[in-house]
Amino acid sequence: MGEIDARTLFAHAAKAIAARERIKFVFTRCLSDALSAIVRWGASHGLSRDDLSFLDWDSIRASRHQAIMDDMDRHYLGLADQARRSMDAAHALRLSHILLSGRDIHVATLNRSVPNFIGLGHATGAVVRLSANTPSTIQVQGRIVCIENADPGFDWIFTKSPGALVTQYGGANSHMAVRCAELGLPAAIGAGEQIYRRVSHAHHVELNCAEKILRPIEAA
Structure with missing residues (x-):
């Protein structure tokens, strides 16, 4: 590849940055639409946004091809409550930022970050x-x-x-x-x-x- 001057380099950088931002916009727009659809689905079954945040996609998708043996809202509210309890238990654990051995699980060292x-x-x-x-x-x-x-x-x-x-x-x-x-x-x-x-x-x-x-x- 031959040498390029500064003007060409900056022109290429401007194009690359603009393309990157466009890709991010298109992706997040599609992601936002998908999340909005999930919110509408949840609302139709009595699930709040907070409830939905504790459900994984596989459990939601399963309702399309597997019969739910309980009321839909009660089934998913139960899964959400179970996930909340698991998260509370996880937050009770304090671990080091880097685990090098089993000892680090029992003695957690938190290094001070530099902003x-x-x-x-x-x-x-x-x-x-x-x-x-x-x-x-x-x-x-x-x-x-x-x-x-x-x-x-x-x-x-x-x-x-x-x-x-x-x-x-x-x-x-x-x-x-x-x-x-x-x-x-x-x-x-x-x-x-x-x-x-x-x-x-x-x-x-x-x-x-x-x-x-x-x-x-x-x-x-």
């Missing part, structure tokens, strides 16, 4: 925690927004003028990290469980990306 600080900005403000069930009407303007995952589903927060963003999970190249860099929004992506828990439960937080500082502070 990925995006940009050089500085922000101080009240904390607001968001989850998948948080309505988009919540007040985030000027606040330190805390979310567990750097999920594209939270893109709406960028239209609400947040002061900064902190996530528990995610890397320097994650979707939210890229969006914050584009918008010049101070962010600490992938702060880890320990730091995130302390920060997200504080009333006010300081984030100084230039100095790599993320800490709770007393309210003014």
Whole structure:
């Protein structure tokens, strides 16, 4: 392959990025339609979105070719309750981030993560925690927004003028990290469980990306 100049390289990169984003859009659009269809199916059998979140696809698909020996809603509500209990039991276990031997199951070591600080900005403000069930009407303007995952589903927060963003999970190249860099929004992506828990439960937080500082502070 011959040499290419910078203009050609950037033109190729622009095309590749646009194509990647289009593929992601088409895929997530189809996935959204499929999930909406499952929600409608669940509603017809008395199942909420929360109930459906605890069912696997195989058990849902089985109803199309296997007779359910109980009422449909009672059958699937029972499966959902069983899955909830299993999840509660799993959350009671604390394991190391990396398992190297059987000893790590009995003695869990949680290493302190180092957040990925995006940009050089500085922000101080009240904390607001968001989850998948948080309505988009919540007040985030000027606040330190805390979310567990750097999920594209939270893109709406960028239209609400947040002061900064902190996530528990995610890397320097994650979707939210890229969006914050584009918008010049101070962010600490992938702060880890320990730091995130302390920060997200504080009333006010300081984030100084230039100095790599993320800490709770007393309210003014």
